[in-house]
Amino acid sequence: MTEPTPCAKPPGRITDLRLLPWPSPDGKPCYLSSGGAHGWVTRLADTVEERQLATGAEVLVLAREVLDDPMAPYTEVRYAAIRVAECLGDALRVAESRGLRVPAPDTGGDGADRTGGAGSPAPEPGR
Template identity: 55%
Template sequence: MTPHNELRLLPWSGPDGKPCFLSTDTAGGPLSRLANHAESAQLSAGAELLEHAHEVLVDETSDPEELRLLAADLAGALRDALRVATSRGHRLPRPDSSGHGGSNEDPRLPAGAFG
């Protein structure tokens, strides 16, 4: 859950290309749900593009224009994935910094926490 005093990086940019942020007390509000859905769609599109990239790269008849378009699409998908990772990373719980009762191990999250 995002603490109310932290901003959530949204998975889209504003009209001027600058990042958009959400300030909310709840993680389940309508804009949060929309952002979650957009993140999921971006990651799914990136996975599909990666499969397509493999097909294009193994095809010896792919022309330079197709490869340039693929590179541009992959760069966009990577930008989206990095934004999602940054946003989700900021929302991970912080380790206990008091030094009381904590272990020296890194925090462990269930696989479902990664989308």
């Protein structure tokens, strides 16, 4: 099994490329250039991501059951850890893919965040 490595941002316009939830045949990140369209590969990627996250939630429940048992055999604990690590890798790829598709915040040209999220200046008292 190859160790996951942070994926370098692909060349070109980030918003036009989507990191797919599966690697290329040689284990490298695989991207889809969809131009914003929702074709069948995009729908397949959405379905795979949903299934990966659901599987991760199921594995987490089962792993907690094993870890809650102080008498669980070493092999069961190891197997649970291997499955959790696989699911974590999938979840991190999904998070990275979705993060690459989030538009940059509107800074209005002065570097100030205009989205109202964290980092926005606090309103002055009485206003």
